[in-house]
Amino acid sequence: MPTDRKRVDAVVLGAGAAGLAAARDLSQAGLRVTVIEARPRVGGRILTVHDPRSPVPIELGAEFVHGEAPETLAVARAAGLAVLELPDVHEVATRGRFRPMGDFWHMIERMNKDLAKRVSARGKDFPVSEYLESGRVSGPSKGMLRSFVEGFYAAIPERISAKSLAEEAEDGDDESQIEGKQFRIGNGNDALMKWLRDGLDPERCDVRLSTVAQSIRWKRGRVSVTCQGADGTELPGLTARTALTTLPIAVLKAGTLKFDPAMPAKQRALALLETGQIFKIVLRFREAFWEDADFLKERREPSRGDGVGKSVNFLHAPGTELPTWWTAAPVHAPILTGWVGGVAAENLLAEEPASRLERSLVALSEVLAVPRRELETQLEAWTSHDWRADPFARGAYSYIGVNGTAAPRALGRPVDGTLFFAGEATNGEQIGTVAGAIASGRRAAREILRVLQ
Numbered sequence: 001m002p003t004d005r006k007r008v009d010a011v012v013l014g015a016g017a018a019g020l021a022a023a024r025d026l027s028q029a030g031l032r033v034t035v036i037e038a039r040p041r042v043g044g045r046i047l048t049v050h051d052p053r054s055p056v057p058i059e060l061g062a063e064f065v066h067g068e069a070p071e072t073l074a075v076a077r078a079a080g081l082a083v084l085e086l087p088d089v090h091e092v093a094t095r096g097r098f099r100p101m102g103d104f105w106h107m108i109e110r111m112n113k114d115l116a117k118r119v120s121a122r123g124k125d126f127p128v129s130e131y132l133e134s135g136r137v138s139g140p141s142k143g144m145l146r147s148f149v150e151g152f153y154a155a156i157p158e159r160i161s162a163k164s165l166a167e168e169a170e171d172g173d174d175e176s177q178i179e180g181k182q183f184r185i186g187n188g189n190d191a192l193m194k195w196l197r198d199g200l201d202p203e204r205c206d207v208r209l210s211t212v213a214q215s216i217r218w219k220r221g222r223v224s225v226t227c228q229g230a231d232g233t234e235l236p237g238l239t240a241r242t243a244l245t246t247l248p249i250a251v252l253k254a255g256t257l258k259f260d261p262a263m264p265a266k267q268r269a270l271a272l273l274e275t276g277q278i279f280k281i282v283l284r285f286r287e288a289f290w291e292d293a294d295f296l297k298e299r300r301e302p303s304r305g306d307g308v309g310k311s312v313n314f315l316h317a318p319g320t321e322l323p324t325w326w327t328a329a330p331v332h333a334p335i336l337t338g339w340v341g342g343v344a345a346e347n348l349l350a351e352e353p354a355s356r357l358e359r360s361l362v363a364l365s366e367v368l369a370v371p372r373r374e375l376e377t378q379l380e381a382w383t384s385h386d387w388r389a390d391p392f393a394r395g396a397y398s399y400i401g402v403n404g405t406a407a408p409r410a411l412g413r414p415v416d417g418t419l420f421f422a423g424e425a426t427n428g429e430q431i432g433t434v435a436g437a438i439a440s441g442r443r444a445a446r447e448i449l450r451v452l453q
Contacts, residue, residue, distance in 0.1 A: 007239045008032040008206075009452055011225055013213050013257070014246035016044020017434050018422040020196035021441030022244055022448075027201035029449055034238055035200075036211040036227060038392045042197055045248070045393055046434065047385055048190035055333040057188030058282050060385040062397075062434050063337075065183040069435035071442075072192065073183070079195035082186030087329055089313035091300075092140070096369020098299045101144075101316060111137070111145055116166035125403045128165060129157035143318035150342035151324050153432065154276025155399045157342070164400035164428070186331070189434065196438075211235060215258040216243055220416045241452060244420040244444050246437075249411075250275040250394030259419075266421075269411040272404030273425055275395035276432070277388050279345040281322075281360045285334040285378040290327070290368065299369065315367055321348070322363040334380075338364065341396075349388050357382055397432035398425035412440065417451040420444045 010026055012019045015037035023035045047061040065072045065083070076083050090101040115131055131137075132146050149157050185191060200207065210230040217224045223243040227235040247257065253270050289295060290312050311332070315325045322338040338360050340348065348356055361379075365372040387393045400407065405428065412426030422444035423437060430436030 011240040015042040017437035018246040018441035021438045022445040024199045025445035027205035033205045035207045038212040043193040048188040071435040071438040086182045093315045093317040125163040147318045154341035161400045246423045249425045269407040272407035278396040279348040281384045284381045288334040
């Protein structure tokens with residue numbers, strides 16, 4: 001096992017998807033690696049709860065695989081995990097009436113293509129909010145698109161780059177993403193992290209949990225990392241030939257990790273990237289009453305025909321405090337998850353937990369047209385996680401700010417063959433995703449190997 005007395009080849013900061021993917025590739029290539037993680041667990045912003053009273057794993061962090069992301073699905077296949085494709089059923093819920101949303105993902109595609117035309121015509125970037133307020137979209141579509149931007153990207157429309165969404169349209173060759181295919185890992189996303197960790201070469205890789213990096217002093221070919229324990233006690237320092245930082249951008253922006261000498265170019269890149277905030281609440285009921293045929297018949301339009309028999313998947317209710325809800329489909333389970341991003345999420349996170357639950361039940365009551373008291377009677381348990389208050393995350397996931405489309409690549413660029421950077425924020429094409437984190441970690445591992453081998 002690597003020790004402090006013997007300098008390692010690479011010290012990896014962070015044992016999330018990016019850090020574990022990089023450490024796995026590096027150790028299997030024969031390099032000596034030490035991974036340090038501030039939390040007492042691996043996984044980063046993947047947080048899976050296995051409650052014996054729940055029929056499915058509860059995901060308080062990353063949950064879905066968007067599109068047929070090869071990085072994530074390849075790990076799932078290698079680990080022998082169950083990959084469940086979600087039914088692509090999106091409905092608008094208005095005062096207890098459900099109607100098909102129509103071709104939801106093509107509506108998003110059309111918005112992104114329209115943004116691409118406007119960015120090209122103007123010759124510069126602008127916030128998505130300008131497009132939403134320009135008159136190009138109106139009525140229900142405007143509210144739906146704003147809710148999508150706030151929810152899917154966890155973004156504030158006044159801050160997110162129109163060009164970044166336009167580039168999705170230009171790069172959108174993957175039909176599965178356009179069609180909106182989504183998957184979840186039936187075993188829980190923590191199983192992905194376990195497979196990555198289990199693949200670390202035990203003779204060459206050491207994982208140190210509850211170890212908080214304080215500073216990195218560096219010069220070409222050498223880094224020194226000072227650390228402390230989660231309780232504030234000083235820990236032995238680490239020296240290595242290279243360092244790979246995979247910490248969330250909100251943590252890097254906070255300056256809790258010091259670099260000596262400093263790197264102004266990285267600070268400029270960070271300034272053009274944003275951290276999205278989300279509020280997510282998982283409610284477990286005594287029974288999945290929303291699957292009852294009579295319940296659905298009362299709420300779905302008669303014109304749907306055989307659609308009445310379809311399971312509820314996603315319900316969208318623009319204008320309500322929690323505008324997005326989803327079930328455990330394709331699994332039949334008494335679980336409903338509420339979600340909101342952007343400013344509305346920040347407002348809810350400012351409340352006490354009891355108030356968050358109350359406001360969630362009120363919103364769900366409005367969406368389903370079920371009395372709030374009845375929901376409370378049916379409710380058996382609920383859980384949530386405040387990523388904004390988590391000192392090792394300080395937010396949910398990243399998005400690109402105005403004029404920031406080059407920032408992910410700039411943030412991920414190596415420095416003097418010594419400092420390397422990974423994490424979902426460094427992957428512009430898959431920013432904010434587990435797939436983007438895994439791909440970035442493997443990319444950084446290749447960069448380190450080119451220097452050291």
